[in-house]
Amino acid sequence: MQKLLDSIAIIYQQDADTLEINGWHITRIVGGMNGLVYHAEREIGYPLAVKICQRDKRNRAGREYAAMQALDAAGSGVSPKPLYIAPDPPGLPGAAIISEWLAGKMLEAYPPPQDQASWLAILESLAQVHSLTPEESSLKLSNAATSIREPEDMLREINAQFARLPEGKIGQLERNQLEHLVAVATRSTPLRWKQSSPISLIHCDSNPNNMIEYDGEIRLVDWENSGWADPAFDIADICANPAYGMAFPAEHHAWIMVEHSRLLHDPTLPARAAIYTRLIHVWWVLRNGRYLVEANTRLKGVHQSSRETVLAQQTTLWDRACSLFQINPT
Numbered sequence: 352m353q354k355l356l357d358s359i360a361i362i363y364q365q366d367a368d369t370l371e372i373n374g375w376h377i378t379r380i381v382g383g384m385n386g387l388v389y390h391a392e393r394e395i396g397y398p399l400a401v402k403i404c405q406r407d408k409r410n411r412a413g414r415e416y417a418a419m420q421a422l423d424a425a426g427s428g429v430s431p432k433p434l435y436i437a438p439d440p441p442g443l444p445g446a447a448i449i450s451e452w453l454a455g456k457m458l459e460a461y462p463p464p465q466d467q468a469s470w471l472a473i474l475e476s477l478a479q480v481h482s483l484t485p486e487e488s489s490l491k492l493s494n495a496a497t498s499i500r501e502p503e504d505m506l507r508e509i510n511a512q513f514a515r516l517p518e519g520k521i522g523q524l525e526r527n528q529l530e531h532l533v534a535v536a537t538r539s540t541p542l543r544w545k546q547s548s549p550i551s552l553i554h555c556d557s558n559p560n561n562m563i564e565y566d567g568e569i570r571l572v573d574w575e576n577s578g579w580a581d582p583a584f585d586i587a588d589i590c591a592n593p594a595y596g597m598a599f600p601a602e603h604h605a606w607i608m609v610e611h612s613r614l615l616h617d618p619t620l621p622a623r624a625a626i627y628t629r630l631i632h633v634w635w636v637l638r639n640g641r642y643l644v645e646a647n648t649r650l651k652g653v654h655q656s657s658r659e660t661v662l663a664q665q666t667t668l669w670d671r672a673c674s675l676f677q678i679n680p681t
Contacts, residue, residue, distance in 0.1 A: 360442030
Protein backbone atom coordinates (compact mmCIF):
# COMPACT_ATOMS: atom_id res chain seq x y z
CA MET A 352 0.00 0.00 0.00
CA GLN A 353 2.88 2.35 0.72
CA LYS A 354 4.18 1.94 -2.85
CA LEU A 355 0.77 2.97 -4.14
CA LEU A 356 0.82 6.07 -1.92
CA ASP A 357 4.30 6.91 -3.21
CA SER A 358 2.85 6.76 -6.73
CA ILE A 359 -0.11 8.95 -5.71
CA ALA A 360 2.38 11.48 -4.32
CA ILE A 361 4.07 11.67 -7.71
CA ILE A 362 0.84 12.33 -9.64
CA TYR A 363 -0.17 14.91 -7.02
CA GLN A 364 3.15 16.75 -7.20
CA GLN A 365 3.02 16.72 -11.01
CA ASP A 366 -0.57 18.02 -10.89
CA ALA A 367 -1.39 15.43 -13.52
CA ASP A 368 -4.75 13.87 -14.38
CA THR A 369 -3.42 10.40 -15.19
CA LEU A 370 -0.20 8.51 -14.63
CA GLU A 371 1.18 5.05 -15.44
CA ILE A 372 3.71 4.15 -12.74
CA ASN A 373 4.94 1.06 -10.86
CA GLY A 374 2.35 -1.10 -12.57
CA TRP A 375 -0.51 1.22 -11.59
CA HIS A 376 -2.81 3.21 -13.84
CA ILE A 377 -3.84 6.19 -11.69
CA THR A 378 -6.55 8.72 -12.56
CA ARG A 379 -7.54 11.80 -10.60
CA ILE A 380 -11.30 12.07 -10.04
CA VAL A 381 -12.38 15.66 -10.61
CA GLY A 382 -15.20 17.44 -8.76
CA GLY A 383 -14.75 16.45 -5.11
CA MET A 384 -15.85 19.06 -2.57
CA ASN A 385 -13.65 17.90 0.30
CA GLY A 386 -10.72 15.56 -0.29
CA LEU A 387 -8.77 14.60 -3.39
CA VAL A 388 -9.74 11.23 -4.85
CA TYR A 389 -7.77 8.96 -7.21
CA HIS A 390 -8.76 5.76 -9.00
CA ALA A 391 -5.91 3.22 -9.04
CA GLU A 392 -5.95 -0.01 -11.02
CA ARG A 393 -3.54 -2.74 -12.05
CA GLU A 394 -3.87 -5.41 -14.74
CA ILE A 395 -4.30 -8.01 -11.99
CA GLY A 396 -6.49 -7.23 -8.99
CA TYR A 397 -9.45 -5.04 -8.26
CA PRO A 398 -9.51 -1.23 -8.52
CA LEU A 399 -8.86 0.91 -5.47
CA ALA A 400 -9.85 4.38 -4.34
CA VAL A 401 -7.26 6.62 -2.71
CA LYS A 402 -8.54 9.66 -0.88
CA ILE A 403 -6.41 12.46 0.52
CA CYS A 404 -8.14 14.24 3.41
CA GLN A 405 -7.37 17.70 4.70
CA ARG A 406 -5.69 17.72 8.12
CA ASP A 407 -7.61 19.63 10.77
CA LYS A 408 -9.13 19.17 14.21
CA ARG A 409 -11.96 17.07 12.76
CA ASN A 410 -9.57 14.16 12.13
CA ARG A 411 -11.32 13.71 8.80
CA ALA A 412 -9.39 10.65 7.66
CA GLY A 413 -9.63 8.88 11.01
CA ARG A 414 -13.36 9.62 11.20
CA GLU A 415 -13.97 8.33 7.67
CA TYR A 416 -11.92 5.18 8.13
CA ALA A 417 -13.61 4.33 11.45
CA ALA A 418 -17.10 4.75 9.97
CA MET A 419 -16.29 2.50 7.01
CA GLN A 420 -14.81 -0.08 9.40
CA ALA A 421 -17.96 -0.04 11.53
CA LEU A 422 -20.26 -0.41 8.52
CA ASP A 423 -18.09 -3.17 7.06
CA ALA A 424 -18.13 -5.03 10.39
CA ALA A 425 -21.93 -4.71 10.45
CA GLY A 426 -22.11 -6.26 6.97
CA SER A 427 -24.15 -3.39 5.59
CA GLY A 428 -22.46 -3.10 2.18
CA VAL A 429 -23.47 0.56 2.07
CA SER A 430 -19.92 1.96 2.07
CA PRO A 431 -16.55 1.04 0.53
CA LYS A 432 -14.46 -1.57 2.31
CA PRO A 433 -11.56 0.24 4.03
CA LEU A 434 -8.12 -1.24 3.47
CA TYR A 435 -5.42 1.13 4.75
CA ILE A 436 -4.94 4.50 6.41
CA ALA A 437 -1.78 6.61 6.45
CA PRO A 438 -1.98 9.63 8.80
CA ASP A 439 1.06 11.41 7.37
CA PRO A 440 2.09 10.03 3.95
CA PRO A 441 5.25 11.60 2.45
CA GLY A 442 4.68 13.97 -0.45
CA LEU A 443 0.94 14.37 0.10
CA PRO A 444 -0.94 17.33 1.65
CA GLY A 445 -3.09 15.29 4.00
CA ALA A 446 -3.85 11.90 5.49
CA ALA A 447 -4.60 9.10 3.00
CA ILE A 448 -7.22 6.35 2.95
CA ILE A 449 -7.16 3.39 0.58
CA SER A 450 -10.42 1.54 0.07
CA GLU A 451 -12.13 -0.61 -2.51
CA TRP A 452 -13.43 1.26 -5.53
CA LEU A 453 -17.24 1.20 -5.67
CA ALA A 454 -18.63 0.20 -9.05
CA GLY A 455 -21.52 2.28 -10.33
CA LYS A 456 -22.38 5.84 -11.23
CA MET A 457 -22.41 8.96 -9.06
CA LEU A 458 -25.94 10.35 -8.81
CA GLU A 459 -24.78 14.00 -9.27
CA ALA A 460 -28.38 15.12 -8.70
CA TYR A 461 -31.28 13.82 -6.67
CA PRO A 462 -34.05 12.08 -8.63
CA PRO A 463 -37.26 14.04 -9.26
CA PRO A 464 -39.94 13.76 -6.56
CA GLN A 465 -42.11 11.48 -8.69
CA ASP A 466 -39.34 8.85 -8.91
CA GLN A 467 -40.27 7.27 -5.59
CA ALA A 468 -38.36 4.03 -6.30
CA SER A 469 -35.06 5.92 -6.53
CA TRP A 470 -35.85 7.95 -3.44
CA LEU A 471 -36.68 4.81 -1.49
CA ALA A 472 -33.30 3.33 -2.52
CA ILE A 473 -31.59 6.43 -1.08
CA LEU A 474 -33.59 6.30 2.14
CA GLU A 475 -33.08 2.55 2.56
CA SER A 476 -29.31 3.00 2.34
CA LEU A 477 -29.41 5.81 4.89
CA ALA A 478 -31.60 3.62 7.10
CA GLN A 479 -28.84 0.98 7.08
CA VAL A 480 -26.43 3.65 8.28
CA HIS A 481 -28.88 4.90 10.90
CA SER A 482 -29.44 1.37 12.21
CA LEU A 483 -25.90 1.38 13.61
CA THR A 484 -26.12 2.67 17.19
CA PRO A 485 -23.51 3.13 19.93
CA GLU A 486 -24.94 0.09 21.73
CA GLU A 487 -24.66 -2.12 18.64
CA SER A 488 -21.21 -1.11 17.39
CA SER A 489 -18.10 -2.78 18.80
CA LEU A 490 -15.92 -0.09 17.21
CA LYS A 491 -15.27 3.25 18.85
CA LEU A 492 -16.67 6.11 16.80
CA SER A 493 -16.68 9.80 17.66
CA ASN A 494 -19.56 12.23 17.48
CA ALA A 495 -20.36 13.54 14.01
CA ALA A 496 -18.56 16.69 12.89
CA THR A 497 -21.96 18.36 13.29
CA SER A 498 -23.35 16.29 16.14
CA ILE A 499 -26.95 17.45 16.40
CA ARG A 500 -29.15 15.82 19.05
CA GLU A 501 -31.36 18.71 20.18
CA PRO A 502 -32.47 21.99 18.52
CA GLU A 503 -30.11 23.88 20.85
CA ASP A 504 -27.19 22.04 19.21
CA MET A 505 -28.21 23.43 15.83
CA LEU A 506 -28.63 26.91 17.31
CA ARG A 507 -25.13 26.64 18.74
CA GLU A 508 -23.77 25.79 15.27
CA ILE A 509 -25.66 28.78 13.83
CA ASN A 510 -24.21 31.16 16.40
CA ALA A 511 -20.71 29.78 15.81
CA GLN A 512 -21.06 30.57 12.10
CA PHE A 513 -22.41 34.05 12.83
CA ALA A 514 -19.55 34.83 15.22
CA ARG A 515 -17.05 34.30 12.38
CA LEU A 516 -18.59 36.95 10.15
CA PRO A 517 -17.12 40.48 10.09
CA GLU A 518 -18.99 43.73 10.67
CA GLY A 519 -20.48 45.58 7.73
CA LYS A 520 -21.40 44.31 4.29
CA ILE A 521 -21.26 40.59 3.54
CA GLY A 522 -21.95 40.05 -0.12
CA GLN A 523 -25.30 41.70 -0.75
CA LEU A 524 -26.39 41.68 2.90
CA GLU A 525 -25.54 43.67 6.00
CA ARG A 526 -24.40 41.82 9.11
CA ASN A 527 -27.31 43.26 11.11
CA GLN A 528 -29.76 41.57 8.69
CA LEU A 529 -28.12 38.23 9.44
CA GLU A 530 -28.18 39.01 13.16
CA HIS A 531 -31.94 39.61 12.97
CA LEU A 532 -32.45 36.27 11.19
CA VAL A 533 -30.49 34.46 13.89
CA ALA A 534 -32.50 36.18 16.63
CA VAL A 535 -35.85 35.28 15.05
CA ALA A 536 -34.79 31.66 14.50
CA THR A 537 -33.67 31.41 18.13
CA ARG A 538 -36.89 32.86 19.53
CA SER A 539 -39.09 30.56 17.44
CA THR A 540 -37.27 27.28 18.16
CA PRO A 541 -37.63 25.00 21.19
CA LEU A 542 -34.27 24.26 22.78
CA ARG A 543 -34.91 20.59 23.60
CA TRP A 544 -37.14 17.74 22.53
CA LYS A 545 -39.78 16.50 24.95
CA GLN A 546 -38.12 13.10 24.73
CA SER A 547 -34.49 12.48 23.80
CA SER A 548 -33.80 11.76 20.15
CA PRO A 549 -32.36 8.36 19.18
CA ILE A 550 -28.63 8.41 18.42
CA SER A 551 -27.05 6.56 15.50
CA LEU A 552 -24.28 6.78 12.96
CA ILE A 553 -25.05 9.55 10.45
CA HIS A 554 -23.30 10.37 7.20
CA CYS A 555 -23.48 14.14 7.82
CA ASP A 556 -22.99 15.05 4.14
CA SER A 557 -25.72 13.15 2.33
CA ASN A 558 -25.67 14.93 -1.02
CA PRO A 559 -25.93 13.09 -4.37
CA ASN A 560 -22.24 13.57 -5.20
CA ASN A 561 -21.59 11.17 -2.32
CA MET A 562 -24.06 8.56 -3.58
CA ILE A 563 -23.14 5.77 -6.00
CA GLU A 564 -25.96 3.95 -7.80
CA TYR A 565 -25.29 0.35 -8.77
CA ASP A 566 -27.86 -2.23 -9.80
CA GLY A 567 -30.71 -0.28 -8.24
CA GLU A 568 -28.97 0.22 -4.90
CA ILE A 569 -27.31 3.29 -3.40
CA ARG A 570 -23.95 3.22 -1.65
CA LEU A 571 -22.32 6.15 0.11
CA VAL A 572 -18.81 7.62 0.00
CA ASP A 573 -17.07 10.57 1.72
CA TRP A 574 -17.53 9.76 5.42
CA GLU A 575 -15.17 12.40 6.83
CA ASN A 576 -17.93 14.23 8.73
CA SER A 577 -19.69 11.09 9.99
CA GLY A 578 -20.28 9.97 13.57
CA TRP A 579 -22.94 9.78 16.27
CA ALA A 580 -25.93 12.15 16.11
CA ASP A 581 -29.69 12.30 15.57
CA PRO A 582 -30.49 10.50 12.26
CA ALA A 583 -33.15 13.15 11.55
CA PHE A 584 -30.27 15.54 10.83
CA ASP A 585 -29.24 13.55 7.73
CA ILE A 586 -32.77 13.83 6.38
CA ALA A 587 -32.95 17.56 7.11
CA ASP A 588 -29.56 17.98 5.44
CA ILE A 589 -31.02 16.52 2.24
CA CYS A 590 -34.03 18.85 2.32
CA ALA A 591 -32.08 22.03 3.12
CA ASN A 592 -29.03 21.54 0.90
CA PRO A 593 -28.98 24.64 -1.38
CA ALA A 594 -27.37 22.84 -4.31
CA TYR A 595 -29.62 19.78 -4.33
CA GLY A 596 -32.65 19.47 -2.05
CA MET A 597 -33.82 22.98 -1.29
CA ALA A 598 -35.65 23.37 -4.61
CA PHE A 599 -37.98 20.46 -3.95
CA PRO A 600 -41.51 21.38 -2.80
CA ALA A 601 -42.39 21.16 0.88
CA GLU A 602 -44.68 18.22 0.10
CA HIS A 603 -41.71 16.17 -1.09
CA HIS A 604 -39.68 17.09 1.99
CA ALA A 605 -42.59 15.88 4.13
CA TRP A 606 -42.78 12.63 2.15
CA ILE A 607 -39.04 12.00 2.64
CA MET A 608 -39.37 12.53 6.39
CA VAL A 609 -42.41 10.26 6.74
CA GLU A 610 -40.88 7.47 4.65
CA HIS A 611 -37.65 7.55 6.61
CA SER A 612 -39.53 7.51 9.90
CA ARG A 613 -41.30 4.38 8.63
CA LEU A 614 -38.01 2.69 7.76
CA LEU A 615 -36.55 3.48 11.19
CA HIS A 616 -39.80 2.86 13.12
CA ASP A 617 -39.35 6.34 14.60
CA PRO A 618 -42.65 8.28 14.59
CA THR A 619 -41.07 11.43 16.02
CA LEU A 620 -38.49 11.77 13.21
CA PRO A 621 -40.59 13.98 10.87
CA ALA A 622 -41.13 16.65 13.52
CA ARG A 623 -37.44 16.70 14.43
CA ALA A 624 -36.33 16.76 10.79
CA ALA A 625 -38.72 19.62 9.99
CA ILE A 626 -37.26 21.85 12.70
CA TYR A 627 -33.68 20.92 11.75
CA THR A 628 -34.50 21.75 8.12
CA ARG A 629 -35.63 25.28 9.05
CA LEU A 630 -32.48 25.83 11.10
CA ILE A 631 -30.13 24.42 8.47
CA HIS A 632 -31.46 27.04 6.06
CA VAL A 633 -30.24 29.70 8.51
CA TRP A 634 -26.90 27.91 8.88
CA TRP A 635 -26.45 27.92 5.10
CA VAL A 636 -27.10 31.66 4.85
CA LEU A 637 -24.28 32.24 7.33
CA ARG A 638 -21.94 29.64 5.79
CA ASN A 639 -22.50 31.25 2.42
CA GLY A 640 -21.44 34.57 3.97
CA ARG A 641 -18.20 33.01 5.17
CA TYR A 642 -17.47 31.79 1.62
CA LEU A 643 -17.72 35.43 0.53
CA VAL A 644 -15.36 36.90 3.14
CA GLU A 645 -12.85 34.16 3.97
CA ALA A 646 -9.85 32.90 2.05
CA ASN A 647 -10.07 29.47 0.45
CA THR A 648 -8.48 26.83 2.69
CA ARG A 649 -9.44 23.75 0.69
CA LEU A 650 -6.80 21.42 -0.69
CA LYS A 651 -5.37 22.32 -4.07
CA GLY A 652 -7.48 20.68 -6.76
CA VAL A 653 -10.69 20.51 -4.73
CA HIS A 654 -13.72 22.13 -6.38
CA GLN A 655 -14.77 25.59 -5.25
CA SER A 656 -17.63 27.69 -6.62
CA SER A 657 -16.95 31.08 -8.19
CA ARG A 658 -17.76 34.27 -6.30
CA GLU A 659 -20.55 34.99 -8.79
CA THR A 660 -22.13 31.60 -8.04
CA VAL A 661 -21.86 32.16 -4.29
CA LEU A 662 -23.45 35.61 -4.58
CA ALA A 663 -26.35 34.23 -6.62
CA GLN A 664 -26.78 31.47 -4.06
CA GLN A 665 -26.86 34.07 -1.26
CA THR A 666 -29.99 35.65 -2.74
CA THR A 667 -31.79 32.30 -2.98
CA LEU A 668 -30.77 31.26 0.52
CA TRP A 669 -31.75 34.59 2.05
CA ASP A 670 -35.16 34.64 0.40
CA ARG A 671 -35.92 31.07 1.49
CA ALA A 672 -34.81 31.63 5.09
CA CYS A 673 -36.82 34.85 5.35
CA SER A 674 -39.88 33.06 3.99
CA LEU A 675 -39.52 30.22 6.51
CA PHE A 676 -39.26 32.62 9.44
CA GLN A 677 -41.68 35.24 8.07
CA ILE A 678 -39.10 38.02 7.81
CA ASN A 679 -39.20 40.87 5.29
CA PRO A 680 -36.15 40.14 3.06
CA THR A 681 -35.55 43.80 2.15
